[in-house]
Amino acid sequence: MSKRTVCLPDGTLVPAIGQGTWNMGENPAEKKAEIAALRLGVDLGMSLIDTAEMYGEGKSEQVVGEAIKGIRDDVFLVSKVYPHNAGKDRLFSSCEQSLKRLGTDHLDLYLLHWRGRVPMAETIEGMEQLKKEGKIARWGVSNFDTDDMKELLNTPGGGNCATNQVLYHLGSRGIEYDLLPWHQQNNVPIMAYSPLAQGGSLRKELLHDPVVRKIADAHQAEPLQVALAWSIRSNHVIAIPKAGKEKHVTANAQASALLLNTDELNQLDTVFSPPAQRMPLDII
Numbered sequence: 001m002s003k004r005t006v007c008l009p010d011g012t013l014v015p016a017i018g019q020g021t022w023n024m025g026e027n028p029a030e031k032k033a034e035i036a037a038l039r040l041g042v043d044l045g046m047s048l049i050d051t052a053e054m055y056g057e058g059k060s061e062q063v064v065g066e067a068i069k070g071i072r073d074d075v076f077l078v079s080k081v082y083p084h085n086a087g088k089d090r091l092f093s094s095c096e097q098s099l100k101r102l103g104t105d106h107l108d109l110y111l112l113h114w115r116g117r118v119p120m121a122e123t124i125e126g127m128e129q130l131k132k133e134g135k136i137a138r139w140g141v142s143n144f145d146t147d148d149m150k151e152l153l154n155t156p157g158g159g160n161c162a163t164n165q166v167l168y169h170l171g172s173r174g175i176e177y178d179l180l181p182w183h184q185q186n187n188v189p190i191m192a193y194s195p196l197a198q199g200g201s202l203r204k205e206l207l208h209d210p211v212v213r214k215i216a217d218a219h220q221a222e223p224l225q226v227a228l229a230w231s232i233r234s235n236h237v238i239a240i241p242k243a244g245k246e247k248h249v250t251a252n253a254q255a256s257a258l259l260l261n262t263d264e265l266n267q268l269d270t271v272f273s274p275p276a277q278r279m280p281l282d283i284i
């Protein structure tokens with residue numbers, strides 16, 4: 001299986017397809033299957049795992065903690081801090097609690113979940129302190145639009161931001177207008193959340209669209225594998241689909257090897273058009 005990678009600003013290579021964990025741990029009856037799914041994902045090369053203190057108020061981190069027992073060093077571990085915990089008074093204890101739930105002594109990447117009221121400079125200072133203490137290897141942000149990223153980069157230490165995790169899938173391409181180009185120019189990869197459109201009407205469109213189906217058939221693949229392969233086509237985007245079922249994990253890992261040609265990308269553009277003007281950032 002092909003292992004496509006994305007290069008972080010510090011030169012670290014991470015898999016282009018990782019694993020999301022939102023909603024994991026919320027239903028005790030599914031916990032065992034979720035742990036097995038995450039471990040299978042790591043075996044298949046999706047060794048980047050994304051979680052957050054918010055998910056199930058720590059339950060997702062606990063599931064991830066159990067899944068990575070004994071394989072911590074094989075995993076690139078990402079968690080996120082609530083904006084209201086991102087000031088100097090709470091950042092350190094939030095991080096400590098995440099580490100405890102995850103059963104590890106460090107995170108590979110710690111993200112500010114979205115922008116809140118704490119000044120950027122204070123969060124950056126805290127993140128840099130966590131780096132010095134060895135609690136995190138690097139930090140980044142999530143749900144930041146272009147102006148937020150520009151402001152971040154103009155704040156002392158802001159240039160150390162490793163990624164910006166935002167909503168991105170075939171049915172939501174607004175970031176292609178200026179956020180994604182800004183990221184490419186500044187060599188900061190995007191991490192695409194909900195790359196499979198999570199659920200709802202857009203997901204149905206992806207599943208039933210004849211163009212997506214035709215391309216999927218040509219690759220002996222499923223429509224959602226085409227959507228996932230599309231999201232990582234630039235080599236500058238890391239996608240983090242969530243899959244609690246092993247058959248979905250396997251399908252997602254296989255999508256890493258699915259290369260769409262220019263003609264196929266053009267066909268997808270005709271159905272799911274790129275933005276013609278600036279759009280506010282889509283957020284879940």
Ligand code: NDP
Pocket residue numbers: 019020021022023050051113142143165166192193194195196197198199224225240241242243244245247248249251252284
């Ligand atoms: P996704 O777009 O990843 O969709 C997840 C859904 O798709 C699940 O129901 C899953 O089912 C199903 N699925 C996964 N793979 C397949 C497949 N191959 N075929 C068919 N169905 C499939 O949605 P998420 O919103 O979960 O986004 C992914 C991750 O991004 C989150 O889990 C989270 O880690 C992160 N995120 C971050 C946000 C932020 O604000 N920073 C916001 C939202 C998400 P099943 O589980 O049954 O296998």
